[in-house]
Each structure stands twice: as C-alpha cells, then as structure tokens.
Amino acid sequence: MTADPNVSRPEVPVRAGRPNRARRSRQFRILATHATLMALSLLFLMPLLWMMSTALKPTDQTMADPPVWIPNPVQWGNFSEAFSYSAKDLGYTPFLVYGQNTLFVTILAVIGAVTSNALVAYSFARIEWRGRDLLFALTLATMMVPGPVLMVPLYALFKEFGWIGTFRPLWIPAFFGSAFNIFLLRQFLRTIPMELTEAAKIDGASEWTTFSAVILPLARPALSVVALFTFMWAWNDFMGPLLYLTDQRTFTLSMGLQFFQSQHTGTPWNLLMAASLIVILPVLVVFFFAQRVFIEGIATTGLK
C-alpha cells in the first residue's frame, strides 16, 4: 500500500543510545496501532457488511427474526434486478438517467463550492476590512435558523426566477458560497502564519497573487475537504430535488432510492440495499482517493 505518502518519509531521529530497544518499542507501537484500528474497523464496517449481506439475500431472509448474517443462497442477481428496478414501468433505466442527473448537479456544485468559498474565506481570514467581522457573524447566524422555515420563501424565490423544474436551484447557489464552507476554510486559513503572506506582499505581490500562489497551495487539504463535503451533500441531497424537480426523468439517485419503499405492497429490502450500495460506491471511491489530499498537506508543498 503506497497510498500514504508519509510512509516513506524519514522518521524523526530517536533519542541516542539503546537503538534496539527503541526499534522494538516502535514496532510494538505500530502493532498496537494496527490492532486498535482493526478492532474499530469492524465497528465501522458493520453498516456496509449488513447492507451487503441484506443485498445478497432472498426476500424472506432479509431482516429475519432471528437475524441471518450469511445469505443462503447468495443472490448476486439482486444487484442487476435492483439496477433495472422500475425500468419497465418508466421506459428507461432510472439508475442510468438519475445517475447522470446526479453527476451533473454534483460536479457543478463542487466546482462552485471550491471556487467561491476559497475567495470569501480568504477575505474573512486574511484581509482586514471594516464590516468584516459583522458580516462574518451574520454568516454564522444564517446557519442557526432551521431550514424548514425558509422553504416557503425560497420556493417563491426560485419560482420568480423561473427555476422550478430545472436543476438550477440545486447548483447555482453553490457558486455563491455557503456559510458552513466559509467558516471551515476561514478557520484553516487562520492557522497559516501571517509572516508567510506578509513576506510575499513586501516582495510586491498583489493580493490576488498572494491568494493564488501562496495560500491556495497551502489550503489544499482544507479545499479538498470542502470538495468532498459538497460532493457528498449534493449526491445525497433529497429535499432539494424533491421540492424543485417536476419531471420524473430529471430525478436524482436519492429520490430513485425511494422507489423501493411502498406503503401497501411491501419493501424489497434486498433490492433497496443493493441499490443503496450502488449509490454509495462512487462516493466511497471518491473518498478513498480524496483522503490522500487531506494528509499530503505541508509535507508535499514543502513550506514551513
């Protein structure tokens, strides 16, 4: 496994003398870390294992009482059945069409969030201007009003813009920043020493150069966190698509998952779980690759 770029980095020199004992104690520590991580992994893997197990069962074994962990027989066909669920009724494969819609909204939202929030957070964290702190306080405050009470006026607003029935309410706002991301990035940018940017400015760099050449590279871990969260949020968003989309073909995956639940005809849990797994797989992959960026940080940018 070479995913961790830090592994190859030279270790901090250990205290002089007794090199053997030091190495042994280091090995022991690594072993103990592995043991702890593995034990905890089981706890955190549980939902995935459970979903996997349910996804492969025949219907009458799903959530049986007493519970069954190992499906018998193992029904791999559930995945293809889930994939084409409702396809005949709708005339298209919802997974493909909804996947495309979801991808479209998600990619635009991520691009919007990464570009807009970095700028705003830079202003809040590293430029002194009158009214800044007041605006920042206001920014925090907007998160404290529960969402449901804003839905009616927001709907009216989007209707005024003619956005109902389009994807626009789902991604355009991302290009104007969000309080959560601004706050997050601001906190990160404030951990970067002031001397770094002041040195650049003394050398005659403009504010924009300082931002793009000095700060942005340093903020990559934090920016990737923003990208990841936005991806997750847009990918899983349910309320937005529910309220603003009006054509079944423009639905997103999170809404497609609802097709598996019904009031009077039962829920095929195995298919629902298979479908859920298909839906979270891309996010899992994105996370696996994104997490490298969180930890490369200073080590690779070579500063400090």
Added chain:
Amino acid sequence: MNVHRNQRVGILFALPWIIGFLIFLAFPLVSSLYYSFTSFSVLRPPIWIGLENYRELLTDTVFRTSLANTLVFTAASVPLATTVAIILALLLNTKVKGMAFYRTIFYIPSLVPMVALGVLWLWVFNGQYGLLNQGLGKLGLPEPAWLSDPAWSKWTLVIISIWGTGNAMVIYLAGLQDVPQSLYEAAELDGAKTLSKTRHVTIPMISPVILFNVVMSIIGSLQTFALPYVMFPGGAPARSTYFFSMYLYDNAFLYQRMGYASAMGWVMFAITLALTMLALKASSRHVHYEGG
C-alpha cells in the same frame, strides 16, 4: 498597509457571498421572521397576529418537552462526539501501512443513505435479538429495551451520533496536517512523550478547527431531525425522542402552521446564538490562531 485598498480588495473577495446572501438568504430570512408574527397556513396569505405565536410557545408543553429533549441530546452528544472524533483522527494520522483503507472504513457510517441507516439502527438496537443486546448479554450486562423504553430511547440517538462522526474526523485529519513538524521535533528534544505532545502541541495547534467543529456540532445537534424522524415516528415512546426540529417540521408541514413553526425557528435561532457565543467566549483563551 493601505486601508482603502484593503477595504476594496476585502469586499471584492467576499463579493460572491455578499451577492449570494442578498439573493438567496436575505429574503427567506426576513420573510420567515415576518411569518413568525402571523397565522400562516402556507396555502393562504399570512395574517398578522403580533406576538400570539410567541405567547403560545410560552405555554406549549410539547414545545417545552421537545426543547428539553434537544438540549439533553446536545449536551450529551457534542462533547462525546467531539472527543471521539479527535481521538479517531489522531489514530488515523499515525504512520502505518494501509491507512487509506482505515480512513475510508471509518468514514463509511457517514455515507450510508438515510433509508438504510434507519432500518439498520432499528435492527442493531432491537431489544431481543439486536446486535448490541446480544453483545451486552454475552458480557453479562443488562439488556435495555432501547427503542421502547423512554429512559433509553434518547441514548440510542446519542450513541449513533458518536458513531457517525466521520465528517468531523475528516476535518480534524486535515487540520492535523497543518501542525508544523518542527514543533514536534522541538518538543521531543525537550523529552516530551506522545501524550504530552498531543496536549501541548497538537491540541493547541488545531484549536481553530476544534472550535469550528464544536460550533458546527452545537448547531447540528440542536437541529437534529432526519434520524429520529425515521427511527421514532412521532417521537415515540411518549415523546421521549421528540426533538425540536421534529415538532417544528410537523407544525410547518403536517399541521400547516407555518407561522407557529417560524416562531419556533427564531426561538431556536436565539438559543443557538446564545450557546455559540458561550462556546466562542469560553474558547477565546484557548484557541490559538497562527494568523493572529
């Protein structure tokens, strides 16, 4: 430094948000504040009734119950989840092989869709054959009726909140990368052990990020909605899991009392604001900003 230039550049950089705020937030926020002084059934235009909604809140026993539930949940879950997330992030920041896998695994609970999560937890906490009680039974510990005993139902949700700290964990992990290696080296030269390095170097250095997570988790806990709504319809048993946001949502969409719900929303705003200020004030001595 040229103050005027700063003023202009600062606003310029913040412009996307200023515009976004004016377009997408200002009107909804002002409207909802106005609704809170009206009787508003959503389907008909609001009718001004002054302070009547707020007056009704004062005597509403369900409002009181839901608020108490929410505050208890917040008081329990914020410190617990914060501690667990920091410990996990530290653990995931050690340099052992296969870390990419561990990190991904620990993040999984934050990825599972709500429809799956709800049934999963009902299954884990099932009083008779749930995983948790099977484990407790083997250890000879009592096996509570997690879902049907009002004394335990809230704690079910606290436990789940600890387990779903993936997002906070990721933020800490990113924050840990900003701690200059030189500080650790200096501490080691002074003979510091791992624990004391954590206490005296790591924690102060990531304190801005801790503050962020604490504030966000206060806001998040106070607005907890989706999971209890799915797991405990109507806040059963006996409203022991009926949270503020659930009552607000029911008022807004089930009872069609948007005016009343808006009043609740602004009360929630005031409470959140007060608690956040408290956190900011308490932290001001401990949070260390490199950037000054």
Added chain:
Amino acid sequence: MNERFLILAAILVTGTYALVGSERAASRQVGSNRIVVTYWEKWTGEEMRAMKDVVSSFNASQDRIEVRYLSISGVAEKTLLATSGGNPPDVAGLWADQVVQFADAGALEDLTDLARAAGISEADYIPAYWETMNYKGRLYALATSPGSAAIYVNRDLVGPKYDTPEEFPKTITEFDEFVREVSIRDRQGSLSTVAFLPRDGWGLWAMPYLFGGSFTEGDRINVNGPDDLRAWKWVNSFAKRFGTRETQSFRSGFGNYSSPQNPFLSGKLATYADGPWFANFIRLYNPKVNWFAVPFPYPDGRPDLAGYTMLNLNTLMIPKGSKHKREAFEFIRYVQQQQIMERICIGQYCNTPLRKVSREFLEKHPNKYIALFDRLARGERAVRPLQMGVAAQVGREVGNAVDEIDLGQKTPEVALNDAQRRLEELWQSYQRQVLGR
C-alpha cells in the same frame, strides 16, 4: 494530476450536460399537440406500477390529453409548497385527511358541479367513503384505493379451540379469555408469544369507537368521554396483564412493520389488526403463515356495536391554480369507472370504494378474505377519517396519551384530560386563525 483532473471534470460536465439537454428536448416533443395534465402521486414501488398502468391506458384511450405521472414520496410537502407558490400539479394524489386542510384554506377546486355533470353521484360510492370525499356539503376529491381494518389470525398459534373464523371470539370477554389462554411464556418466564397487543397494527387508533365512543361531539373535540376512557383502559389492560416492563421489553423485539421482523410474521403475535394489503406482506415475507381474518370483537351485550372497522382513503384532488381543470377532471373521472378502479385496487391489494363490486374482483383478489374487508367498509360501524383541520394533532395527542398510560406515567383520566385540554386549545386557535370564527 491537477490538469488531468480539470480536463476530466470538463469532459464529464459537458458530456452530462449534453445528454441531459438532449433528453429533455426529447421528452418535450412527446405529445406536444396534446394538453398535458400533470399528476403527482405518493406511490412508489409496486403501487406506482398499478397506477402507471392506468395512466398509460388513459393516454391511449384518447388523443386530446396526456397525463404526466410523477411518483414521489413526500408528495404532501411538495404539493403544499407548489400550491402556495401558485405552481400546483393539475391532479394531486393526497390522503383523505388533507382534503379538510386544503379545503379550509380554499386551495381545492370544488368538484361538485363537474361530478354532477359527469353523472358521478353518491349512489356510486360506499357511504363512508363518499362522506370522506365531501366536506361541508361540497365534493372536493374523488377516490382511488381505500382501506378497512380487520384482525388477521395465525391459525397455527391460536390452538384448535380458536382456529376457524366461526370459533374465534366474538365479544370482548371471550376475546380476553382467548388472550389469557393463547399467550405463552418461555421457561425463564419471559413472553414468547402474545395473543394480541392493541398498540401494534393498523386500525386501532379509533378504539373508542369500538366501545361506542368517539373523538368528537358535534363540532367539539371529545377525547376523554366515558367510552374513550373505557376503551383506553381496555387497551391498557394488556400492558397491565403482562406487566409494563415485560410488555415494553417484548415490544422492543418487534422489527420493521414491512419486513419479516413484523411481530405477526415472526410469530410473536398470534393476531394482528391491519388492512387488506397485509395479505401481501404475508405472501412476501413469510408465506408459511397459515391465516384467516375476522372482524373486531364487540363489547358484551352490545351486538349493535359489532362490525367496527377503521377506514382510510387515497384521493385525487385538483388544487386551485391548476391550468387544466377540465382535462384533469376527465382523468379523475376515468379512474372512477368500476373496471379501472378495481384494477387499481387489485394492484394495490385494497378493497374498492365503489358501491358496485364485481364478482371477479372478489374472486381474483390476492387477499382471500377481501369479502370481509369489503363488508366491513360497507357497515354502519365503519369509522371514517376525522374531518377536522386538527385531525393530525388529535392523532398525535391521543397516541401520546395512550403511551403515557401504558408506561404508567399518568392515570388514564389524567392523560386523556391533558390531551383534551391541549386539543381544545389547538382547535380553538384553528377555528380563530384559519376558519375565522
């Protein structure tokens, strides 16, 4: 790495955008010379299939109107916001409970005259369902699939003494006796099978009606009358008989309603109250259960109270602001034909709301006891949804009061009085603020 990512993202965005764009253009072209009626419905899964079929056959039956069907969970929230925003669907498939809230707000088209002109009248419907669609003398909705409640019995768990519909207890006293005999404890003294629990299942919420009581008295809320008290005390007698904590821990082992963990399907409960659709859950999750269905028992010496059942009804309504009211009604009217209605109701495992029922419907229906559910719905003792703007709150408050009684937190009298007081206030403020009284 950075550039490659950007390029990749650019390709994805353009690709997706192009595809989505082309698709939408395509969907716009279909039936462009027809009048488009948008129809939002709550159904997903198999229920969606049943309705989708009907929509297709309506579209095929003529060439003037095209109904666009949107299946969506959360249809209530969506319709509410869209209607308030002046952008409603032409037809909304909501629950009967919402008829009142929407009608009180003046947000529904009055269908009375349209129905009369189309020859749809009271004579076509089972009385209780007809009353549900009407409010204050006006018709605001028309039916789709309904429901009625009866008791499902697991033949293998009730013993030879009770294992036919004829031998099953008819009165409350006999029923209590049955519960005593059939409930079983294991060696440690914990409950393993319970004959019946009046808090688990559907159709139990209107329990006071079973004892001759009700939730209202004229225009007043009355959830704490003597019959209400008697009903909830009977309900509480189960928790008392088995022990509050014991019942609680037994119920904590019940899993998801719609799964093999359903207490009736897992053999924890020998009888279970539910609507006709439950037969499908049995077929789906545990087809081995050998069952029959019976009516609820009635209080001793009161055969006039026999035949209790609780009803629900899915409805179609036209929100105010619909741009194609007449075309929308055309579709609704199409659904009301006996043959179409029976197709929907069979597809959704429900009884029919129509007075006329074909023999084929009763014979082909996947629930072998459909005749019982049908008969109960037609009966005098059928309880229809409360027609009150605060019906949802009545449900919540009463449910909570019964929780408190069962948990021993309050005496029945105190819990019901508290609920009554709260509901009176809510009803008064609804009357003042919404009805303008």
